[in-house]
Amino acid sequence: MKQHDIEDPQLQELARKLGVRAAERLDVERTTLGVLSQLRQAKRQRPWVVWTQVAWVRAAAMVVLLVGIGVVLQPRAESVRTAWDEPPAGAVQELSADQLTRVLDELNQPVDVMVPAQEDAGLEDLSEPQLRALLQSLEG
Amino acid sequence: MAQPQPVAAPVSDAALIAAWQGGDERAAAELVRRHARALARFLAGAGALEADLDDLVQDTFVRAFRSIARFRGDCQFRTWLLTIGGNVLKDAGRRAARAKVIPLAEDVATTAGDPHAEAEAGEAADRLHDELGRLPRMQREVFLLRAQQGLDYREIAAALGTTEGAARVHYHHAQRRLKESLT
Numbered sequence: 001m002k003q004h005d006i007e008d009p010q011l012q013e014l015a016r017k018l019g020v021r022a023a024e025r026l027d028v029e030r031t032t033l034g035v036l037s038q039l040r041q042a043k044r045q046r047p048w049v050v051w052t053q054v055a056w057v058r059a060a061a062m063v064v065l066l067v068g069i070g071v072v073l074q075p076r077a078e079s080v081r082t083a084w085d086e087p088p089a090g091a092v093q094e095l096s097a098d099q100l101t102r103v104l105d106e107l108n109q110p111v112d113v114m115v116p117a118q119e120d121a122g123l124e125d126l127s128e129p130q131l132r133a134l135l136q137s138l139e140g
Numbered sequence: 141m142a143q144p145q146p147v148a149a150p151v152s153d154a155a156l157i158a159a160w161q162g163g164d165e166r167a168a169a170e171l172v173r174r175h176a177r178a179l180a181r182f183l184a185g186a187g188a189l190e191a192d193l194d195d196l197v198q199d200t201f202v203r204a205f206r207s208i209a210r211f212r213g214d215c216q217f218r219t220w221l222l223t224i225g226g227n228v229l230k231d232a233g234r235r236a237a238r239a240k241v242i243p244l245a246e247d248v249a250t251t252a253g254d255p256h257a258e259a260e261a262g263e264a265a266d267r268l269h270d271e272l273g274r275l276p277r278m279q280r281e282v283f284l285l286r287a288q289q290g291l292d293y294r295e296i297a298a299a300l301g302t303t304e305g306a307a308r309v310h311y312h313h314a315q316r317r318l319k320e321s322l323t
Contacts, residue, residue, distance in 0.1 A: 008319055014268050015287035019184025022193055023177045031194055032172040035201040036165055042206065 153217040157208060172201050175218050178289065182222045185284045187273045188229055196232060200225040215298040219291060223299045226281050264322055271321035275314055282307050283314035 095103065126134065151170070159167035179200060180193050188196050204211075204224050211220055272280055278300070285296045286307075293304040293311075300307065 008315060010264075011268070011315060011318055011322070012287050014262075014265055014322075015185070015283065016290075017265060018269065018272075018284070018288050019181035022184040022190045023180035025190070026177060026180045026193055026197065028173055028176045031176050031197050031201075032169050034194070034198045035172050035205075036169060038198065038202045039165070039168060039205055042202070 154213065157211065157217065160205065161208060168201075168205055171217070175221055176201075178218060179221055179225050182284055182289060183225050183229055185269075185272065185288050186226060186229055186280060187269075188232075192232065196225065196228055199232075200228045203228060215295050219285065219289075219295055219299040222285060222289065223281070226277070230277065267321050268318055271318050275317060278302075279310045279314035279317075282310040283318070286311050287315075 153171065153174070156167040156171050160171070176197055179197050183193060183196050183200075184190065200221065204221050207224075211217065272283070275283070281300065282296055285291045285299070286293070291299075293307045297304045297307045302310075
């Protein structure tokens with residue numbers, strides 16, 4: 001016999017008596033009626049509870065569906081809006097001559113700005129051969 | 141202890157469970173009559189107040205009948221019922237603690253509520269009762285299932301979802317602590 005199997009007779013006897021008086025005072029018939037009453041009540045409530053649960057599940061599914069549709073459609077709506085606001089490069093072909101000129105003028109603007117920067121270069125920055133070549137060109 | 145006799149000829153618990161699942165209320169009533177006192181003894185031993193016993197027994201049966209589909213027959217119906225009773229008692233203890241009622245374990249010594257009954261109870265039994273309330277839940281339940289309900293370790297292990305060896309160890313620890321409290 002293992003050590004764990006050794007049981008104390010006095011302890012066993014005391015344990016067997018635990019709760020005996022309280023259990024004997026229990027009115028079993030009243031307990032039985034109470035249990036049956038609760039089971040009947042639960043049975044009556046069950047269809048309503050099930051209906052409520054189904055309704056909640058449907059509402060939750062609808063919300064999830066709507067959110068999902070929103071998430072899927074939002075990037076597409078963004079791209080449509082962007083396309084509307086900024087026509088693609090291919091649309092340049094559809095511009096009128098005046099519009100095209102204005103666009104080209106705007107594109108040329110930075111180039112014009114750069115020119116004064118080149119003119120600002122002083123004569124002292126030129127080397128001697130460059131100066132000579134410049135004078136020759138001015139004298140014609 | 142005299143158990144109430146079944147109304148009909150001896151019908152197995154399994155047959156009554158099947159009948160209840162088929163909607164027969166009398167089968168449920170018979171199961172309550174068969175096992176209510178054993179359940180009450182177990183709950184009282186585990187620290188339930190006598191004033192709460194009826195409610196706890198009812199709650200245990202209702203919970204058991206609602207989840208009867210989960211009873212796989214690994215152990216006896218009574219053993220399964222006792223483990224559900226342990227859960228019901230634990231939940232009641234939590235509710236009592238939240239309601240700032242005196243904790244269950246500290247109130248065990250005054251369970252009877254009847255001064256004469258209290259006087260009749262032996263000092264050793266009172267000490268055992270007190271010490272049981274201080275044991276870890278697993279040790280307490282294994283001890284009660286073994287020493288009070290007379291179940292074997294295989295049955296206890298199946299009901300509590302543990303191994304026979306672990307059940308023996310829990311019993312051994314419980315017994316050692318309880319013996320110390322009695323000496």
